[in-house]
Amino acid sequence: MSVRDKVRSPCVSVCALDENDECIGCQRTVDEITRWSQMSNDERLEVLKKVAEREQRVAL
DSSP states (O other): OOGGGSOOOOOOSOOOBOTTSBBTTTOOBHHHHHHGGGOOHHHHHHHHHHHHHHHHHHHO
């Protein structure tokens, strides 16, 4: 798989953790951020689904 085919990181270069240890920029957990480079595309897509759910929660 080429680099072009990999699911891109949702990082927006606003790196700070909230009280739940989730990044306020990309909404990923510390574990998700740390493991991102070793994840398969399927795992990354699952993380992005969780990120979308967290974004909805924060928006409320």
